Amino acid sequence: MNPILEIKNLKTRFYTQDGVVKAVNDVSYTMSSGEILGVVGESGCGKSVHALSMMQLIPDPPGKITNGEIWFDGRDLLTLNEDQMQKVRGRDIAMIFQDPMTSLNPVFTVGFQIVEALLLHNDMTKEEAKERASDLLNLVGIPGAKQRLNDYPHQFSGGMRQRAMIAMGLSCEPRLLIADEPTTALDVTIQAQIIDLVKKLQDELGMAIMWITHDLGVVAELAHTINVMYAGSIIETGKIRNIYKQTRHPYTIGLLGSLPRLDDSPGTELVSIPGLPPDLVALPEGCPFAARCGYRIDQCLTEKPPLVEIDGENHSVACWRWEEIAGMGTK
Amino acid sequence: MAKINPEEITVTDFAVREHRSLWGDAWRRLISSNTARLGMFIVVLFVSSSTLSHYFWKYEPKKDLDYSLKLKAPNLIITEEIPSTHLFGTDKLGRDIFRRVVHGGWNSLRVGIVAVSISLFFGGAVGLMSGFYETVTMTMVERLILFGTTGFLLGFLSAWIANQYFQLVLYTGLGLAAGYYQDLFKGKFLRMVTFSILGAFFSAVPGLFISPTVALICGLWGLFTGVLLSRPLDGKFFSNVMMRLMDIVLSFPGYLLAIAIVAFLGPGLGKGMIAIGVVGIPVYARLTRSVVLAIIHKEYILAAQSVGESHGRIIFRHVTPNILSPIIVQTTMGLASAILSAAALGFLGLGAIPPEPEWGAMLGESYRYLTSGAWWAVLFPGLAIMLSVLGFNLLGDGLRDALDPKLRT
Numbered sequence: 001m002n003p004i005l006e007i008k009n010l011k012t013r014f015y016t017q018d019g020v021v022k023a024v025n026d027v028s029y030t031m032s033s034g035e036i037l038g039v040v041g042e043s044g045c046g047k048s049v050h051a052l053s054m055m056q057l058i059p060d061p062p063g064k065i066t067n068g069e070i071w072f073d074g075r076d077l078l079t080l081n082e083d084q085m086q087k088v089r090g091r092d093i094a095m096i097f098q099d100p101m102t103s104l105n106p107v108f109t110v111g112f113q114i115v116e117a118l119l120l121h122n123d124m125t126k127e128e129a130k131e132r133a134s135d136l137l138n139l140v141g142i143p144g145a146k147q148r149l150n151d152y153p154h155q156f157s158g159g160m161r162q163r164a165m166i167a168m169g170l171s172c173e174p175r176l177l178i179a180d181e182p183t184t185a186l187d188v189t190i191q192a193q194i195i196d197l198v199k200k201l202q203d204e205l206g207m208a209i210m211w212i213t214h215d216l217g218v219v220a221e222l223a224h225t226i227n228v229m230y231a232g233s234i235i236e237t238g239k240i241r242n243i244y245k246q247t248r249h250p251y252t253i254g255l256l257g258s259l260p261r262l263d264d265s266p267g268t269e270l271v272s273i274p275g276l277p278p279d280l281v282a283l284p285e286g287c288p289f290a291a292r293c294g295y296r297i298d299q300c301l302t303e304k305p306p307l308v309e310i311d312g313e314n315h316s317v318a319c320w321r322w323e324e325i326a327g328m329g330t331k
Numbered sequence: 332m333a334k335i336n337p338e339e340i341t342v343t344d345f346a347v348r349e350h351r352s353l354w355g356d357a358w359r360r361l362i363s364s365n366t367a368r369l370g371m372f373i374v375v376l377f378v379s380s381s382t383l384s385h386y387f388w389k390y391e392p393k394k395d396l397d398y399s400l401k402l403k404a405p406n407l408i409i410t411e412e413i414p415s416t417h418l419f420g421t422d423k424l425g426r427d428i429f430r431r432v433v434h435g436g437w438n439s440l441r442v443g444i445v446a447v448s449i450s451l452f453f454g455g456a457v458g459l460m461s462g463f464y465e466t467v468t469m470t471m472v473e474r475l476i477l478f479g480t481t482g483f484l485l486g487f488l489s490a491w492i493a494n495q496y497f498q499l500v501l502y503t504g505l506g507l508a509a510g511y512y513q514d515l516f517k518g519k520f521l522r523m524v525t526f527s528i529l530g531a532f533f534s535a536v537p538g539l540f541i542s543p544t545v546a547l548i549c550g551l552w553g554l555f556t557g558v559l560l561s562r563p564l565d566g567k568f569f570s571n572v573m574m575r576l577m578d579i580v581l582s583f584p585g586y587l588l589a590i591a592i593v594a595f596l597g598p599g600l601g602k603g604m605i606a607i608g609v610v611g612i613p614v615y616a617r618l619t620r621s622v623v624l625a626i627i628h629k630e631y632i633l634a635a636q637s638v639g640e641s642h643g644r645i646i647f648r649h650v651t652p653n654i655l656s657p658i659i660v661q662t663t664m665g666l667a668s669a670i671l672s673a674a675a676l677g678f679l680g681l682g683a684i685p686p687e688p689e690w691g692a693m694l695g696e697s698y699r700y701l702t703s704g705a706w707w708a709v710l711f712p713g714l715a716i717m718l719s720v721l722g723f724n725l726l727g728d729g730l731r732d733a734l735d736p737k738l739r740t
Contacts, residue, residue, distance in 0.1 A: 057636055059466035059628070061567055082470040090639035097637075103630035107652040116648070117638040168638065 004033040004175060004208050005054075010068035012046070012053045012232075015061065019281040023049040023063075025232040028307075031225075033175065036202060036209045038219030038240070040255070041229035042277060047212045048098075050229075051178045055095060056085050072176070091121040094174040098181040100161035104153035110137075110164050111149025114171055121172040136167040140197060159190035163197070170201065178210045183218060195222055216259055220244065225314075228252050231278050231288035234307060238315030248310060248322040250293045287319070295321050360733040367729020373722025377715075381436030390434045392426075392686040400425035402705045420707035422697055424686075428708060432715050435688040440719070442604050442673035442682070447665045449608025450615050455658065457612070458619025461573045462627060463646055464566025470642065475510045477569055478560060482506020485556045489534045489549045493541050498549075501533040502556065509560040523561040530557025574620070577613035585610045586675060593681045600689070603682040607672045611665060618661055622654040656734030663727035667720040674716050690716045 012024035024046045031037050039047050052058050053065050054077065070077040073092060080088065089095075097103040105113060114133040118124065124132070130149065137145035140163040153161055162182055169177055179198070183191040195218060202209055211222055219226055219240070226243045228236040228251065236249040247253050254273040275292035278284055284291065290300040299320050307318040310326075319325070361367050384390070405420040406413055419428035469477065486502025509526055516522035535550030580588070592606035626632065627650070635649045676682035677691025685692060690712045697708035 055637055056468070057633060060468055061466065061565075082468050083472075086470075086639045086641055088639070089637050095634070095637040097630040097634055099630055103634045105631040105635070105649050105653065108648075116640070120639055165634070168634070171638075 002033060003030045004035075004072065005031040006069075006071040007050075007054070008069040008071070010050060010053060010070065011066045012049055012058060012063060013066050014063045016281075021280045022283055023232055023280060024053060025283070027068075027229075027232070027234055029227060029234060029237060031176070031208055031210065033208050034202075034206050035225060036211060036223045038223030038226045039210060039212045039229060040214060040216055040219055040226060042214055044277060044280070045229045046232035047214075047229055048180050049232075051095070051180055051210065051212055054178070055089055055093060056080075056082075057089075087121075090117060090174070091172045092174055093176045093178060094169040094172065095178040095180060096162075096165050096169045096182045099185050100158050100165055100182075101185065103165055104156075104161055106153055109150050109152055110156065111151075114149075114164070114168050117168050117171045133167075133171075136171060137164065139170070139201070140164070140167045141193075142167075158186055159193065162186060162190075162194060166194075166197070166201075170205065173205060174207060176208045176210065178212070180212045181214070182211075184213070184215070191218070198222065216255060228255070231283060232280060233288065233318065234316075235289065235318045236316070237307070239313055242311075242313060242315040246315070246326070248315075248317040248325055249289075249319050250295045250325065251289045253325075254292075295319075295325060297321065357730075357733045361729050364729050364732065366725050367733070370722050370725025370727075370729055373718055374726055377436055377719050377722065378440060380433055381440055384433045385437040388430075388433070390430060390688075392431075392434075392688055395424075395426045395430075395686070397421075397425035402700060402703070402708065404705075405707055419711040420705070422693070422705075422708045423700060426686075428693075428711050431688040431693060432690070432711050435690045435693060435712065436715065436719070438600060438683050438687065438689040439670055439673055439677075439691070439716070442600060442607065443666045443669040445604040446607035446611065446669045446673070447662055449605065450611030450665065450669075451658070451662055453608075454612040454615025454617075455619050457573050457577070458616040458621075459623060459646060459650065461566070461570035461616075462620040462623025463642070463650060465570045465624065466627065467566060467636075467642065469566060471511075473642065474513065475507055477564060477566075478506040478510030479503050480506070481564065482509075482556065482560060485552075485559070486534075489538075489552045489556075492552075493534075493538045493545050493549050495537050495541070498534055498537055501537075502530075502553075505530055505533060505557065506560055513563070523558055526561035527554045527557035530554055530560070570620070573616065577616050580610070581613040581617075583610075586672065589672060589676060590679070590681060593676060598681045598684060600683050600687070603673060603676045606676070607669050610672075611669065614665070615658070615661065619654065619658060622657050623650055626650065626653050656731075659734060660727050660731040663723055663730055667723035667727070670716065670719055670723070 007030075008028050010024055010027045011022075014021040014023055027046070027050055039051075041047050049058065049063075054070055054072075056065070056077065058065065065078060068078065072088075077085070077088065104110065111130065111133055114136060115126065115129045118129040118132055119126070122129070134145040134149055137148060142148055142160055142163055148156075153164075156164060162185075166182070183194050186194065198209065198211075199222060211219060213219055223240055226237065226240055227234050228243070228249065230251050236243065236247075236252045243252065244256070247256060251273070254271075257271045258273065260270055273292055278288050278291065284301070286299070286301040286303055287293070287305055290296050293300065297320065303320075305318045305320045307316045309316045310322060361371075400413065400417075400421045402423055403413055403417060403421045403425075405418060407416055407418070409416060415427075417427050417429065419432060422428055422431070464473070482502040482505050483499055486499045489502065490496050490498040505526070508529075516525065530553035531550045532553070534553030534556075535546045538546035538549035583591075589603075589606040589610045592609060593602055596602040596605065632645065632649055635645050640648075673682055673689070674691030674694070677689045677693075678695040680692070680695060683689035683692050685696070693712040694709060694716075697705065697712075700708055
């Protein structure tokens with residue numbers, strides 16, 4: 001598969017009153033077309049910020065992309081100016097946001113907003129756009145799509161709003177869809193429906209999807225590849241089976257260990273990773289995870305481990321002791 | 332029972348609610364409140380009476396004079412002594428107060444409406460733009476406008492000193508160049524040097540034709556302008572400059588500034604409108620900017636950006652409708668205070684020029700006769716001011732409740 005997106009050494013900083021927040025630190029990876037990439041990590045690890053950096057939608061000031069290249073479709077997005085970016089957004093890369101309650105404009109009907117997105121990048125009349133909008137709502141499984149176009153967002157439920165957002169995102173058939181925690185605000189049944197929907201749409205339309213979440217359960221069902229992020233860096237990346245079966249980074253091990261399991265006996269306490277993620281203003285010199293890591297050695301505190309590939313299958317880990325951890329076997 | 336043909340309707344027809352618009356909803360809520368209805372009644376009464384009287388009940392204030400009817404109390408019955416009815420009595424020149432109050436409404440309300448329009452237009456534009464561009468990257472055209480206007484405005488000083496208004500073109504050109512060649516020597520000291528020398532050159536050389544001193548001053552100003560323009564000015568800069576300007580205006584007491592502006596422009600109704608309007612600009616600018624800032628990080632704005640909508644479209648389609656309700660409320664309340672300000676200026680003799688009827692001016696002409704028992708000459712214009720202000724305030728209150736999206740069901 002040919003790469004659709006290649007990020008090299010992306011760095012994003014926020015210049016705040018408390019100091020420079022190093023939100024994204026040297027993130028590099030590639031995505032193939034038609035791939036579903038899961039980006040996981042806890043709150044504030046730079047998942048969303050790196051996606052917003054790709055769209056160049058970081059609030060500036062205080063934010064700034066200080067370094068890096070984002071190659072998409074033979075162009076480095078970071079060299080494009082605002083006018084050119086407006087043509088990329090929506091048409092080539094679309095984005096779905098976390099909170100379906102606020103991502104639709106409350107003063108316009110849902111139909112108006114989808115039609116608007118359609119008219120922006122496509123050469124069609126208003127009637128055609130309306131027709132297409134109701135097709136899209138049908139596609140994402142909203143019953144009575146035609147009448148529903150005239151509804152305001154507050155007349156939709158959370159799941160329906162998220163579906164409408166997905167319809168908006170799909171409206172111009174982007175080659176890359178960035179979904180920023182689209183199911184976090186929804187309950188589990190709706191979540192499952194949305195995941196099925198995305199899977200189905202990906203089969204039909206074949207675009208690449210970047211699925212940002214903190215829920216390892218969701219990506220396990222959906223993604224082909226996973227990037228695990230911690231404190232603004234990718235610390236482990238690989239095919240989904242490698243990440244789940246041959247986990248090498250202590251943080252990923254901790255994350256997987258903290259998931260509740262169906263075969264746990266009732267009353268078992270959930271395992272959690274001790275401590276808190278480091279302050280992004282004052283990142284430690286060595287491995288950012290060292291302070292919370294049970295496998296810590298002296299080297300971890302002084303040198304930051306590079307992301308190295310450990311097998312022929314693009315499974316890479318940023319840990320000094322991955323070989324020993326592999327020897328121990330995951331619990 | 333009507334027969335239902337199953338082929339004609341889809342199942343979902345039952346489930347879908349009737350289409351209700353935002354404004355329709357707000358209107359329904361507005362008229363369901365008693366106080367808002369009262370406010371609306373007063374406002375409609377005043378606006379229609381003054382408009383209708385202006386067009387259909389001719390009144391020539393310059394010819395209205397009858398000393399034989401001087402300071403007569405309100406009467407309804409025609410007598411030998413008073414051959415006409417005077418519902419509100421007459422004033423010191425024997426003029427019918429009812430007529431003057433009704434006609435005065437035309438002037439007072441007009442001042443209020445025009446003044447508020449001035450404040451709303453300029454304040455709203457400044458607030459919208461400074462709020463929006465505070466964190467949004469500008470496109471090339473927007474940057475050119477910002478740099479061009481900055482150059483143009485700064486050029487005024489130099490052009491004025493040298494009395495050479497073609498310098499404005501040079502300054503604007505320098506600004507446009509600095510905006511267009513954003514990446515020329517980016518981040519280097521050389522950039523500042525280049526533009527400051529260019530600026531100094533552009534203003535000093537034409538200045539030399541006047542005198543060396545002028546050339547020196549203009550050159551220094553050009554140098555400063557060049558230094559400023561060499562920096563990467565952005566929306567934050569615009570916002571900061573605008574808000575500090577608004578702070579300056581706001582730091583003067585409102586009436587004092589209005590009086591100062593009228594003193595500068597000269598008395599008259601039109602001048603009064605401008606004065607009250609200018610004083611009101613910061614209120615709207617700050618309000619608009621604050622509500623824009625409050626919604627600019629909402630995800631629907633981010634979503635609009637992420638489908639690739641242009642900035643103008645986002646500002647007018649997505650930002651403006653969402654900030655409209657506080658601004659409508661402020662405008663209605665602002666009308667009340669503008670009417671009050673107009674009356675105050677009129678009272679001081681700085682608004683309408685006598686004998687033009689205006690509520691404030693009528694109070695100012697008649698309050699001296701209170702001691703001689705002529706209460707009607709003061710009471711009725713005063714009541715008119717009070718009622719119109721009350722009406723607009725009640726309407727504003729009602730609108731605030733009606734437009735609150737949290738109450739939408």
